[in-house]
Amino acid sequence: MTDQRRSVLVLTNPGDATADVVLRILADRRVPVVRIDPGTDLHTGASLTATYRTGDQRGTLRTSSRELDLTRVRSVWVRRASAYDGPPDLQGQEQKFAAQQTAWGFGGVLASLPGAHYVNHPWLNRAAEFKPVQLATAQRCGLRVPNTLITNDPAVASEFATLQVGGAVYKPLWNSPYTVNGEPHAVWVREVCGYEITDAVAACPHLFQAKVPKVCDARVTAVGDQLFGVRIDSPDLDWRRRQDQMACDPIEVPGAVGEAVTAYLAEFGLVFGALDFAVTADGTWYFLECNPNGQWAWQPSAVTDAIAHALADQLEKGPDT
Structure with missing residues (x-):
């Protein structure tokens, strides 16, 4: 029987080719691995159970091919798991309720395995x-950062962009899903001039930066x-x-x-x-x-x-x- 005391738990989607590169190395080293996409697999046959008593915490993860004692997980690799969705046979508020319960329940269990080494812990991720925290931390650690403005004030944004001698760029604060005519559309970093900035900036915070x-x-x-x-x-x-x-x-x-x-x-x-x-x-x-x-x-x-x-x-x- 496999020594589960050295098991690595990998949280990612089935199409994650990057994870496959590392998992092949672990397989060559005979390190046992359990791979699961908790956002979807736990609604399609896999199960997770956790118990908490004074002085004791235990849990079991079962997939179609494995049974894993969660107290014996050595490391957790938090890669590219799917979003926590509700069961596909539910709709509307029932599906939304189930999805939220899964995220707060199973997500919490998998983020608190006793003694496990996280790469990286999901809450730290x-x-x-x-991005504002990144910039503040980078400065504190001694890294140079370009002049940066985060604002929803069009006048302030326009003045900032105009004053950057080498020009300014705009970048989103988060890669939010965006579509144009129903097709996925990426919002890339792009140059911006002060006169281009309109009152539309007032709708949400925007990040403007001196062009390096x-x-x-x-x-x-x-x-x-x-x-x-x-x-x-x-x-x-x-x-x-x-x-x-x-x-x-x-x-x-x-x-x-x-x-x-x-x-x-x-x-x-x-x-x-x-x-x-x-x-x-x-x-x-x-x-x-x-x-x-x-x-x-x-x-x-x-x-x-x-x-x-x-x-x-x-x-x-x-x-x-």
């Missing part, structure tokens, strides 16, 4: 996703105390827009930046983070944002392989003793 005179972008993927840097050259202001047009090569992370990145993750209690920078001709790295659960398997194969092994190491070792 959420706290680290707010960058020569390239850089992505730093942090796993524990290991940092993996790549240089990104793209014809677009936002390199994510046409990734088939970008060039990506390994780059050394400057010592001061690396120390600040490590401090940044420690502030949030994160094990993993994907940080984006704009790099100027004089070698200055400007912090743009950090995705605490960012994708990384698109990077050069050597870098991707190194990140995958670093993540496998984290999941295999479990909690610090």
Whole structure:
């Protein structure tokens, strides 16, 4: 029988190819893994039970092929699980009620497994996703940030954009789902001039930022105390827009930046983070944002392989003793 004391629990959707890269390494190491998409699987055959008594907490997760004692989970990898939905056979408020109960119930159970090592804990992920908090934390940790304004005042926004000598850009505070004529539409980072800003800004907060005179972008993927840097050259202001047009090569992370990145993750209690920078001709790295659960398997194969092994190491070792 498999030694479940070393089990790794992976919370992600079935189409997560990035997770597959790490899971193959864990399989080669004979580390037992249980993979589940709790938002959907727990309504389609899987079950979870938790009990709490004075001085004792226990639980069992059952899938179509596994039964897992939740007190013996070594690590939890919080990847790209689906949203908590209600059972497909329910509709309206009943389905919404069931979805919310699942999120608050099963979500709470999976976020509080005794002694488990989280990469990353879901609540820490959420706290680290707010861009204003990211900017404040980056400054506190010694990272340079571009001049930034968050406002719903059109006049203030227009003045800010006009005063930026090298120009200004707009970026959303969150990648909210957006459609145009019924089709999914991404809101990319784009340049904006003061005269373009209208009263529509008053509808919600907007983030405006001084345009960094960058020569390239850089992505730093942090796993524990290991940092993996790549240089990104793209014809677009936002390199994510046409990734088939970008060039990506390994780059050394400057010592001061690396120390600040490590401090940044420690502030949030994160094990993993994907940080984006704009790099100027004089070698200055400007912090743009950090995705605490960012994708990384698109990077050069050597870098991707190194990140995958670093993540496998984290999941295999479990909690610090």
